[in-house]
Amino acid sequence: MEAKRRLIDDNGLRLDGRKWNELRPIKMEVGNLKNADGSAYIEFGKNKIVAAVYGPREVHPKHEVIADRALVRARYHMAPFSVDERKNPAPSRREIKISKVIKEALEPAIIVTDYPRTAIEVFVEILQSDGGSRCAGIDAASLALADAGINMRDMVVGVSAGIIDDQVVLDLDDSEDKEGSGDMPVAFLPNLNQVTLLQVDGIYTREKFQKAFELAIEGGRRVYEMQRKALNDKFFGGAPQVVAAEGGEA
Amino acid sequence: MPGDVIASGDFRYGSYIEKRGDQYVALRLGLAEVSSDGIRLNPLTGPYLPRVEDQVVGKVIDAPGFGWVVDINSCFTGYLPASFVFGRDFSPATHDLSTKFVVGDIMGARIESFERARDPQLSIRGPGLGKITSGVIIKMSPTRVPRLIGKRGYMVNMVSSLTNCDLKVGQNGVVVVAGPEEGVAKVAQVISMIENEAQGADLTRNVQDFLGGGEQVGSQA
Amino acid sequence: MSLMKKNYVVESIRRAQIISLLSQGKRVDGRSLGDMRPLTIKTGVIQKANGSSMVSLGDTQIVAGVKVATGTPFPDTPDKGLLVVNAELLPLSSPYAEAGPPSPEAVELARVVDRGIRESEMVDVSALCITPGKTVYTVFVDVNIMNVDGNLFDAASYAVVAALRTAKMTKYVVENDKVTATTERMPLPVSKTPVSLTIARIGDALVVDPNAEEEASMDARITIATEDDGNVCAGQKGEASFFTPEQVLQAVDTSIRLGKEIRKVIQEASA
Numbered sequence: 001m002e003a004k005r006r007l008i009d010d011n012g013l014r015l016d017g018r019k020w021n022e023l024r025p026i027k028m029e030v031g032n033l034k035n036a037d038g039s040a041y042i043e044f045g046k047n048k049i050v051a052a053v054y055g056p057r058e059v060h061p062k063h064e065v066i067a068d069r070a071l072v073r074a075r076y077h078m079a080p081f082s083v084d085e086r087k088n089p090a091p092s093r094r095e096i097k098i099s100k101v102i103k104e105a106l107e108p109a110i111i112v113t114d115y116p117r118t119a120i121e122v123f124v125e126i127l128q129s130d131g132g133s134r135c136a137g138i139d140a141a142s143l144a145l146a147d148a149g150i151n152m153r154d155m156v157v158g159v160s161a162g163i164i165d166d167q168v169v170l171d172l173d174d175s176e177d178k179e180g181s182g183d184m185p186v187a188f189l190p191n192l193n194q195v196t197l198l199q200v201d202g203i204y205t206r207e208k209f210q211k212a213f214e215l216a217i218e219g220g221r222r223v224y225e226m227q228r229k230a231l232n233d234k235f236f237g238g239a240p241q242v243v244a245a246e247g248g249e250a
Numbered sequence: 251m252p253g254d255v256i257a258s259g260d261f262r263y264g265s266y267i268e269k270r271g272d273q274y275v276a277l278r279l280g281l282a283e284v285s286s287d288g289i290r291l292n293p294l295t296g297p298y299l300p301r302v303e304d305q306v307v308g309k310v311i312d313a314p315g316f317g318w319v320v321d322i323n324s325c326f327t328g329y330l331p332a333s334f335v336f337g338r339d340f341s342p343a344t345h346d347l348s349t350k351f352v353v354g355d356i357m358g359a360r361i362e363s364f365e366r367a368r369d370p371q372l373s374i375r376g377p378g379l380g381k382i383t384s385g386v387i388i389k390m391s392p393t394r395v396p397r398l399i400g401k402r403g404y405m406v407n408m409v410s411s412l413t414n415c416d417l418k419v420g421q422n423g424v425v426v427v428a429g430p431e432e433g434v435a436k437v438a439q440v441i442s443m444i445e446n447e448a449q450g451a452d453l454t455r456n457v458q459d460f461l462g463g464g465e466q467v468g469s470q471a
Numbered sequence: 472m473s474l475m476k477k478n479y480v481v482e483s484i485r486r487a488q489i490i491s492l493l494s495q496g497k498r499v500d501g502r503s504l505g506d507m508r509p510l511t512i513k514t515g516v517i518q519k520a521n522g523s524s525m526v527s528l529g530d531t532q533i534v535a536g537v538k539v540a541t542g543t544p545f546p547d548t549p550d551k552g553l554l555v556v557n558a559e560l561l562p563l564s565s566p567y568a569e570a571g572p573p574s575p576e577a578v579e580l581a582r583v584v585d586r587g588i589r590e591s592e593m594v595d596v597s598a599l600c601i602t603p604g605k606t607v608y609t610v611f612v613d614v615n616i617m618n619v620d621g622n623l624f625d626a627a628s629y630a631v632v633a634a635l636r637t638a639k640m641t642k643y644v645v646e647n648d649k650v651t652a653t654t655e656r657m658p659l660p661v662s663k664t665p666v667s668l669t670i671a672r673i674g675d676a677l678v679v680d681p682n683a684e685e686e687a688s689m690d691a692r693i694t695i696a697t698e699d700d701g702n703v704c705a706g707q708k709g710e711a712s713f714f715t716p717e718q719v720l721q722a723v724d725t726s727i728r729l730g731k732e733i734r735k736v737i738q739e740a741s742a
Contacts (some may be wrong), residue, residue, distance in 0.1 A: 033532070033563065033564075033617060033618045034530045034618050034620065035530075035564065035565050035566060035618050035619060035620070036563055036618075037297065038295070039563075046518065046519070048516075048517065050563070050617065052563035054563070054566060055297075055325070056297055056299075056325040057325045057566070058325060058326070058327070060569075067366065067367060075562065075570055077561075079517075079534070079536060079613065079615050080536065080538065080557070080611065080613040081517055081519070081520035081523060081536025081537065081538050081611075081613050082517070082519065082520075082536075083519065084519060085538075085540065086538035086540060086611045086613075089557060089559055089613065109252070111277060115299075115325070116366070117326075117366075117367070118325045118326075121562075123561070123562055123563035125561060125563060125615070125617075127516075127517055127534055127536075127615070128517045128518065128519050128520075129519075130519075146251055146252055146278075146279045147279070147295060148295065148296070148297075149278060149279060149293055149294070149295035149296025149297065149393065150278075150296070150297075151252075151266065151277045151278055152252035152253070152277060152278070153252065153253065153268070153275075153277065154252055154253030155251065155252055155253050189253065190253065191253035191254070191255075191275070192253070228251065231251050231279065235279060235294050236281075309480060309482050310480075311480045321480070352483075353480060354480055354481065354482055354483035354486065355482075355483055356482050356483070356484055382484065383484065384484060385484060386488065387482060387484065387485055426484075
């Protein structure tokens with residue numbers, strides 16, 4: 001049996017050269033798909049993910065209509081070529097589970113009562129997967145929802161933290177997730193400070209849990225700044241979004 | 251963007267804004283204006299949600315028997331009852347729907363009613379409403395339509411007279427332009443300018459300059 | 472009472488406009504009848520896949536990925552590898568696409584793309600054999616439609632061809648009766664660059680590379696694929712109307728002519 005390799009060396013560097021609290025390189029783009037009401041593309045390390053929003057739109061099948069609010073649906077789907085071994089395109093149980101978790105992470109931010117009897121559908125398509133795809137998918141979906149002009153209380157941002165070689169680290173990639181001892185994806189509303197996704201994988205001491213959790217929140221805030229920049233670049237060309245008009249004060 | 255604090259203090263405020271304590275928070279991606287009059291958020295993107303009395307341009311997509319199903323570029327489809335067009339004595343036995351509208355026809359319509367649990371009902375009774383038989387269809391973001399219309403119709407009237415075109419503007423973001431080819435092309439470009447309006451730009455002036463305006467039709471020599 | 476958005480209905484006045492422009496040799500997006508939309512092809516976009524491509528044809532956007540594995544051959548072709556071509560019309564690609572089992576359009580797309588690759592014999596499946604009757608390479612090509620704006624057949628075909636041409640796989644050898652992976656990487660046994668071209672008939676006009684609106688207004692459609700030497704290797708007519716024999720020949724000639732230019736674009740992207 002192979003000895004488990006070290007994921008973090010004596011200098012505190014991980015396999016890809018990152019320190020314990022470093023995020024992978026992230027790239028974000030808004031509005032990449034023409035047909036969708038809102039869309040975004042994100043690269044999170046080796047993850048390549050497209051998110052699209054259709055809505056509000058008619059509910060199908062009709063009997064699922066909710067009279068006083070929107071029905072929120074999410075579909076997390078991995079392309080067959082997104083992982084090392086080709087994956088059958090039909091949705092797996094894991095994808096169905098993650099779809100539900102993503103819906104529950106995004107829905108609290110959406111003001112569903114503004115859109116009765118409609119559906120708001122979020123699609124997260126993983127073109128290449130490398131650990132932390134559900135959080136990266138949520139980060140992209142949040143951009144797509146804003147792009148679609150859907151009323152939201154706040155943006156949603158997410159990143160994972162976990163434990164490798166007994167150390168708490170931020171943003172686990174695929175090998176760290178598989179070979180490490182704990183993975184904790186967290187998503188939250190950054191202005192309202194409300195956590196909408198938390199999954200705890202592995203065993204944590206109380207102290208390590210707090211450290212990992214707070215690291216995820218802090219890392220998430222950094223990702224939020226990038227979301228802001230992505231929206232700013234697309235819509236405002238980098239200019240400030242609040243203007244004082246006619247002698248008023250911002 | 252959603253979640254951003256626009257201002258603190260005590261202001262009047264409009265749609266797409268929520269008051270939390272003494273802070274005013276944006277609920278939508280848009281440009282915020284703060285003045286002594288209050289806080290406004292002009293959304294940059296977003297769907298068309300039907301409101302009663304809105305004038306829209308719709309497309310017939312089905313004629314199931316007692317009326318026409320009309321695509322009004324919204325999450326809800328509109329419905330034009332046959333009785334609104336033929337009269338109270340309408341009956342499928344004696345009246346043929348296709349004599350008035352067939353699938354693919356465009357119409358100017360008004361949202362007559364929009365009750366819970368029912369799709370918006372349309373009416374074509376009114377000046378300028380009814381089947382539209384000619385023109386070029388241009389789609390724009392519903393959130394920008396007020397800019398195309400302008401205060402009390404100033405912008406749309408200016409564009410219309412400077413291009414010699416007739417414009418039917420639907421609140422739902424569907425515009426039908428009829429007139430000479432160059433005029434229609436200019437209107438399309440004006441709509442594009444409105445959609446991409448940069449923050450702080452004087453849109454009215456830019457459009458006027460672009461159309462080579464200055465003199466209005468009928469003004470003094 | 473509410474109708475599901477099943478099909479894109481083109482407004483009557485828009486259709487009239489399309490036809491009137493066509494009679495002047497022009498199209499609503501400014502193209503002339505024989506013009507393709509801008510075509511961009513990028514390869515190697517998904518590093519975890521053996522091969523991949525992203526194609527934009529106008530606003531139609533497609534991502535294709537190739538994955539190579541080992542598997543058992545079909546009993547009646549023991550010395551041939553397996554080639555599986557699959558196309559998925561993702562629900563995010565269009566307001567008319569739904570999640571769930573593939574619609575008839577999606578199934579037709581998958582079959583046409585599969586047939587185009589198979590019949591052109593672009594991939595030499597005999598060269599994909601490791602141990603006859605026991606182990607062969609299985610090549611999966613998966614096409615993900617990301618945004619629909621007409622002419623999925625051509626865009627998907629270009630994506631598949633580019634992905635296959637640039638794919639690299641691990642070489643397997645037989646050592647001591649065991650199939651083992653080497654560290655050597657080699658390209659797939661790919662020899663040609665078939666190019667597909669789709670033409671739609673709207674009234675009397677033939678237009679190349681129809682966009683979504685033109686497809687919603689068309690009477691009939693024909694797709695012709697040509698090989699590097701200009702020979703026709705696949706053809707398919709679709710939609711419930713006809714082409715005159717002259718139009719068919721015209722379509723073939725157009726496909727041969729434009730096929731040469733498109734082939735250059737694909738080959739440059741897969742260099």
